[in-house]
Amino acid sequence: MTPLDSRRQTGAGALLDGPGAALEVLVPGPLRRVAADAWRRHARALCDALGWADAALVAREFPRGLSLAIAAPVDQLYTAAELNEAAWDSARAEVEGTEPPLPAAGALRQQAAAEADPALAALVAGAERRGVPLVWDDDAVTVGLGARGRTWAPDALPDPEAVDWSAVGPVPAALVTGTNGKSTTVRMVAGMARAGGETVGTCSTDAVTVGGETVERGDFSGPLGARAVMRDRRVTMAVLETARGGLLRRGVPVPRVTAAALTNVADDHLGDYGIETVPALADAKLVVAKALGPGGVLVAPADEPQAAAAVVRQLDELTARGVRVAWTALDPATDAPGPLAASVVDGQVALWGGGWRPLCPVEAIPAALGGAARHVVRNALTAAALARALGLDDDAIAAGLRAFRSDPDDNPGRANRFDVGGVAVVVDYAHNAHGLRALAEMSAHWPARRRVVMAGAPGDRSERDLAAIADALAGFDADRFVMVDLPGHLRGRAPGEVPDQLADGLRQRGVASDAVVRLGSPTAGARWALDWCQPGDLAVLVTLDQRDEVLAMVRAEEKRGGGKAEE
Secondary structure, eight states, rough: OOEEEEEOSOOSSSSSSSSSSEEEEEEGGGGGHHHHHHHHHHHHHHHHHTTTTOOOOOEEEHHHHHHEEOOOOOOOOOHHHHHHHHHHHHHHHHHHHHHOOOOOHHHHHHHHHOOOOOOHHHHHHHHHHOOOOOOOOOEEEEEEEGOOOEEOOGGOOOOOGSOOOGOOOOOOOEEEESSSOHHHHHHHHHHHHHTTTEEEEEEEEEEEEEEEEEEESSSSSSSHHHHHHOTTTTOOOOOOOOOHHHHHHHHOOSSEEEEEEEEOOOOOSSSTTBBOSEEEEEEEEHGGGGGEEEEEEEEEEETTTHHHHHHTTTTTHHHTTEEEEEEESSTTOOOOOSEEEEETTTTTTEESSEEEEEEEGGGGGGGGGTTHHHHHHHHHHHHHHHHHTTTHHHHHHHHHHHHHHHHHHTSSTTSEEEEETHHHHHHOOSSEEEEEEHHHHTTTOOOOOOOEEEEOOOOOOOHHHHHHHHHHTTOOOOOOEEEEOOGGGGGTOOHHHHHHHHHHHHHHTTGGGGGGGSSSSHHHHHHHHHHHHOOOEEEEEEESSSSSHHHHHHHHHHHHHOOOOOO
């Protein structure tokens, strides 16, 4: 009966359709129903004591316990989190038959009074009445988005009647989520937007960019990155990578967008925030659809089973809200749940509009590597459908596809290929079994005399995850495997523990012990692989950690060896 995580929910999330607080607790199966009922009674009593008579209460089971959520006014979220915890403490005492905690209503009323921000609540309500998107945090409040946004400090908010509502509003914006392919899809759409003359803002696992300029480097695939883009008044179009963690912690980062995309869903990051099955993970990612209103477009792959199933589960609700699903598939003959919007027709990326309109041959997309990178072709379909939803024309979409390269400039760390003195070197970001399988499938198309793969895994991966990663690595059929620690991602594991487990997994799959090397970092592993290689060999360097250092090492070797980066 132990709490796992308690947090504010600033936007619509997996449990709530708006702001509030969420809590996960461990509860044995036989006690879950009675515990949830007790929590509801205590939570309702506390909400009534604060005057939140209409607050929605949500209790949802997961395999180890309960997720509990309370809707709350936007200026009362810390209070809501305290209320949720107090209700659970009382429910737990009731179920376990222990002494109940001290009454919490009085302290919560004091906290609610101290936290209350009437100016924020009034501005949020004013924006909602007018259908104007608003993003806020503890540092700033922004009404409208990008070039049509205005930002104020929290202690200097205007009266809603003093806002020139005609001057603020949305700009075309899209959220992109999924297990893999998010950053690539964001960058593809950004290229299309630039070709269409837009000043595009993006956030991703690598950086925040505006108009091709890097504003800040780092992992900005959460709400912080989205807000940074949406507060930049240069931005006329936005494409925002939206990771699972941010969606589960805080909810959708932008309340109203033009379009959203779900690239795919695979077994990864299970166990956090009550998400312990792949279908639950798919539903959690599909929270991005809650940012879509009437006329919004959700882009989804009909040939990715878990992603398609999640959309089908919510199809009636999406339709009722006026959201259109734009399905994509590699094969136009795919049995899709609805009409396809994008596919590969006669070797070309094509969009449907009363008939298939070919935009660009797959072979003309540099990052698709002649079609060998099937996952890149899938991303191209998602990007094309998103770009159409954002209002970009066929010429801009085609230009973006033709210009998009798998190099460190256009798509850093995603199948970046180099020729290092006759050795083919590929640097990639793949960090889960799904991504590694796609990389193995792609690399099988490249001839090589010998092959070496360098890879690691974050320490928070479960034993099941590590076994799946080892299985995917074995699919490279390499002559040497270099298993490395990720110093920045040990996450509670002892140094050497993850490489040992991956090496054991490879041996269980028939890889000889003397074919596996274990080292302490990606840079050490990359150095070993490059030293081992001879002309005609292929080195695949998988670098979730120390990517920039590995890329710098490869580029230095390329320059010294007289090779030329492939385009």
